[in-house]
Amino acid sequence: MSAPEDALGRARAAAAQMRASGAYAEARATRPGPPPPEAAELKLYQWALIEPDIAHVRSLRRFGAPVTALKRLLLRLLVQYHVQLISEQTRFNVMLLGYVRRLESRIEELEAQASSEPDLGP
Numbered sequence: 216m217s218a219p220e221d222a223l224g225r226a227r228a229a230a231a232q233m234r235a236s237g238a239y240a241e242a243r244a245t246r247p248g249p250p251p252p253e254a255a256e257l258k259l260y261q262w263a264l265i266e267p268d269i270a271h272v273r274s275l276r277r278f279g280a281p282v283t284a285l286k287r288l289l290l291r292l293l294v295q296y297h298v299q300l301i302s303e304q305t306r307f308n309v310m311l312l313g314y315v316r317r318l319e320s321r322i323e324e325l326e327a328q329a330s331s332e333p334d335l336g337p
């Protein structure tokens with residue numbers, strides 16, 4: 216019987232032996248390239264939108280059911296206020312994302328201009 220302290224060493228040795236026999240060949244596959252710009256932009260816009268989930272409003276205390284009911288009642292009573300806050304924050308996020316996109320395109324244009332201009336030197 217072996218000691219638990221030796222388990223890590225035995226596991227590493229077994230993994231090295233398996234690697235040598237080719238067991239992990241599929242894990243060495245090349246990483247996929249960056250997603251196309253359209254997919255990345257779509258994902259950014261999806262992240263900019265705020266969509267809270269009422270299922271996450273709960274209490275995990277021993278007798279949390281009344282607390283959860285109170286929290287959900289408050290959410291219903293304040294729904295108009297929360298909708299206004301969420302819409303303002305989402306609008307801000309989308310506008311900020313558009314601004315950052317415009318800055319990125321300007322940087323790319325300036326870098327392209329700088330690389331195409333001949334270096335005059337001192």
